[in-house]
Amino acid sequence: xxxxxxxxxxxxxxxxxxESSQAPLYPIEKIRAEFPGLRDDYAFFDNAGGSQVLKxxxxxxxxxxLSTSVQLGASYEVSRVATERVLAARRSIxxxxxxxxxxxxxxxxxxxxxxxxxxxxxRPSLQAGDEIIITNIDHEANVGAWRRLxxxxxxxxxxxxxxxxxxxxxEQLDKLLSPRTKWLAMSQTSNVxxxxxxxxxxxxxxHAVGGRVCVDSVAYAPHRLVDxxxxxxxxxxxxxxxxxxxxxAVMWGKRDFLLALPNLNHGFxxxxxxxxxxxxxxxxxxxxxxxxxxxxYLESMGLAMGGTGTQRELMxxxxxxxxxxxxxxxxxxxxxxxxxxRVRIIGAxxxxxxxxxxxxxxVEGMQSEAIVLQMDQQQIGIRFGDFYAxxxxxxxxxxxxxxxxxxxMAHYNTVEEVERLVAALRTIISPSAA
Ligand SMILES: Cc1ncc(COP(=O)(O)O)c(C=O)c1O
Numbered sequence: 001x002x003x004x005x006x007x008x009x010x011x012x013x014x015x016x017x018x019e020s021s022q023a024p025l026y027p028i029e030k031i032r033a034e035f036p037g038l039r040d041d042y043a044f045f046d047n048a049g050g051s052q053v054l055k056x057x058x059x060x061x062x063x064x065x066l067s068t069s070v071q072l073g074a075s076y077e078v079s080r081v082a083t084e085r086v087l088a089a090r091r092s093i094x095x096x097x098x099x100x101x102x103x104x105x106x107x108x109x110x111x112x113x114x115x116x117x118x119x120x121x122x123r124p125s126l127q128a129g130d131e132i133i134i135t136n137i138d139h140e141a142n143v144g145a146w147r148r149l150x151x152x153x154x155x156x157x158x159x160x161x162x163x164x165x166x167x168x169x170x171e172q173l174d175k176l177l178s179p180r181t182k183w184l185a186m187s188q189t190s191n192v193x194x195x196x197x198x199x200x201x202x203x204x205x206x207h208a209v210g211g212r213v214c215v216d217s218v219a220y221a222p223h224r225l226v227d228x229x230x231x232x233x234x235x236x237x238x239x240x241x242x243x244x245x246x247x248x249a250v251m252w253g254k255r256d257f258l259l260a261l262p263n264l265n266h267g268f269x270x271x272x273x274x275x276x277x278x279x280x281x282x283x284x285x286x287x288x289x290x291x292x293x294x295x296x297y298l299e300s301m302g303l304a305m306g307g308t309g310t311q312r313e314l315m316x317x318x319x320x321x322x323x324x325x326x327x328x329x330x331x332x333x334x335x336x337x338x339x340x341x342r343v344r345i346i347g348a349x350x351x352x353x354x355x356x357x358x359x360x361x362x363v364e365g366m367q368s369e370a371i372v373l374q375m376d377q378q379q380i381g382i383r384f385g386d387f388y389a390x391x392x393x394x395x396x397x398x399x400x401x402x403x404x405x406x407x408x409m410a411h412y413n414t415v416e417e418v419e420r421l422v423a424a425l426r427t428i429i430s431p432s433a434a
Contacts, residue, residue, distance in 0.1 A: 026325050027304055031412050034297060035244070042379045043417040047242070048191050048219055048358045048408030049383060054244045056293030061246065064286040072285065082285065089288035090275075092295045095311055097236065098227045099252050103274035106251045106258070107283040111218055111239045112141040114251040117278060118214065118235060119145040121261040122183075128153025131180045133206075135159045135168060136395050137190045140388040142216040146185050159186070163396055166193045166347050170201055181211040188231065189220035192389045192404060193347040194358035196220065203232035212257070218242055222410060223326060223356040225298075225312075225319040228252045240287075245294050248287040251278075322411035323353075329409050329418045330357035336422045337361055340429055346396065346404050357409035362401040363429055369402050371428055378424045382407050 032038050035052040044052060068082035087102075094102045108114040132146050136158050147156055157176045162169050168186070184206045189196050203213045212234040217226055221238040228236045237251040253261075255274065263269050263277040271277060298315040307317025330351040337343045342364040348355045362368060368384035375382050385403040386393040393403050407421065427434040 026321060027301075028325075028412070028414055030304060031301065032414075035412055038412060042381065043413070043420055045380060045382045045407045045409060045413065045417075045421060047222065047410035047413075048387075048406065050241050051222055051244050051410055052412065053241075053246065054293050054297050056297055057245050057290040058293075060293050061286045061290040064289040069286070072282075085289045086283065086285050089290075089292050092292045093250055093288075096226065096295050096298075096315070097250065097252055098229050098312065100229060101255050104228075104252050104255050104258060106253070106275040106278045107288055108249050108251065108279065109284070110141075110247070111216065111237050111249045111251075112145075114237050114249050115141055115145045115214070115216075117264055117280075118251065118253075119149065121264055121278065123149070123152065124262060126152055126154055126182060129155065129180060130182045131155045131157060131178060132182055133157045133159050133173070133176050133184045133186075135161070135186050136391045137161045137168070137193060137389060138185065138187050138216060138392075139191050139218065140390065141218070142185045142187060142214065143391070146183070154182075155180075158391075159184075160395065161190075161193070161392065166195050168197050168202075170198060170205065173202055173205055177205060177209050177211070179209055181206060181209050183212050183214060185214045185216075187216040187219065188236075189217070189223070189356055189358070190347075190389065190392070191219040191358060191387050192360050192392055192406065194219070194356045194360070195347055196224070196354045196356065200230075200232040203234075207232075219356070219358060223319070223323060225316050240291055240294065243294060244297065245291050246287045248284060248291065325411055326357045326409055327351040329413055329415065330355070330359060332415070332418045333357075333359055333407060333409075333422060336425065342366075342429065346398065358406065359408070360404035360406045362398055362404055366429070367402045368405045371405050371425070374428045375421075375424055378420075380421055380424055382421075 034054050036055050037052045064085060068078055068085055070079050070082050072079060072083040072086060090102050090105050093105050099105055126149060132149060132154055134143050134146050134156060150156055159168060159173050159176055184202060186197060186202060188199055199215055206213050214235040215233040217236050217238040221243045234257055235251060235253045237249060239249040241247045258274055259272055263271050265277050265280045269277050298318045299311050302314030302318040305321045307314045334350055337345050338349055344362050346360040372382055372384045384405045387406060393399060398404055
């Protein structure tokens with residue numbers, strides 16, 4: 001989908017294709033008003049590092065702390081309200097990710113922490129010689145915890161990205177699979193390449209040999225509606241601070257699978273007490289409640305943009321419109337980057353359904369840090385480095401540049417911001433042309 005998006009007051013009528021001219025207006029002002037941290041004098045393009053937070057989320061955290069900050073589970077009224085708020089949060093997250101059962105929703109402080117918990121719970125089920133496949137593109141969150149299993153004698157194999165297409169070739173996965181494959185740990189989208197990976201196809205292959213799949217959706221969830229059932233994985237996790245919420249995370253697993261895991265909470269908690277047995281010390285109540293604001297926002301944006309139907313259909317509609325807008329923004333930057341002979345784009349060089357606007361590049365003869373430092377002075381927030389996808393940066397031989405420059409967009413970024421970004425990059429990369 002490459003359509004241009006009509007953006008209120010931003011994209012001239014004449015620049016629209018026939019297809020996009022039928023699209024509803026993209027209510028950028030209404031969207032931006034939901035994020036009080038956004039500023040006209042500052043362009044935030046480090047959204048894959050951390051997105052802006054919805055006022056609705058902050059208001060709920062505030063409301064929880066100042067009106068229901070009591071322990072859950074007691075019979076007095078305020079405790080009952082607090083309990084219901086936290087349960088409502090779990091239901092809300094279940095609907096966001098399309099979980100079949102609320103108790104499949106495990107919450108925790110971070111994605112990294114949740115994967116450690118998962119792997120801890122898996123230890124008793126693994127033996128020396130069992131095989132785990134990781135990728136060379138993943139963030140360390142879905143690598144390090146698995147690698148620690150080497151101490152058990154588990155074999156860790158690495159599925160490598162094609163350095164030309166930046167995709168994960170399924171035929172390479174086929175070569176790594178064996179009857180001893182227990183887990184594949186992969187990302188739905190790389191936080192560097194921005195490419196959407198073939199989860200369902202990979203999961204079908206892994207399931208065929210009796211293994212399971214753990215998916216990092218952190219870089220995917222801000223751009224597409226997560227559907228844990230449709231994606232075919234066994235475990236899916238992501239962090240809310242990338243999806244317009246607080247520093248908090250969710251991990252989903254199929255109920256039967258989670259039920260079979262050992263209890264990680266207090267010793268007396270029954271093994272069928274889901275998700276409590278996997279949330280040692282319990283969840284963060286106020287942040288859980290804050291996350292309700294994410295779903296509320298997506299639903300209300302779906303309605304505002306002309307969607308109809310169920311809550312999920314409205315959320316899907318909102319994400320579809322966000323994706324069209326993001327495609328438009330991403331293509332402005334990619335078109336510019338393609339025009340610069342010294343620039344190498346690390347990922348697909350145009351937007352599509354299989355690419356999100358997390359756009360990385362290097363410039364021949366320049367250190368990535370030097371570019372970012374100059375952008376800082378122009379009040380444009382981007383960053384450089386390996387983004388904890390260390391093996392990817394090493395395997396693509398991008399260390400001599402100090403890693404990649406990353407521009408990561410969100411649905412609340414504007415055409416003007418991207419044009420400002422491009423103008424600033426031009427003065428740095430090819431000053432004589434600027
Ligand atoms: C793709 C990806 N996965 C995992 C993480 C880790 O998330 P958390 O900070 O919640 O542990 C990040 C953080 O940047 C990420 O970008």
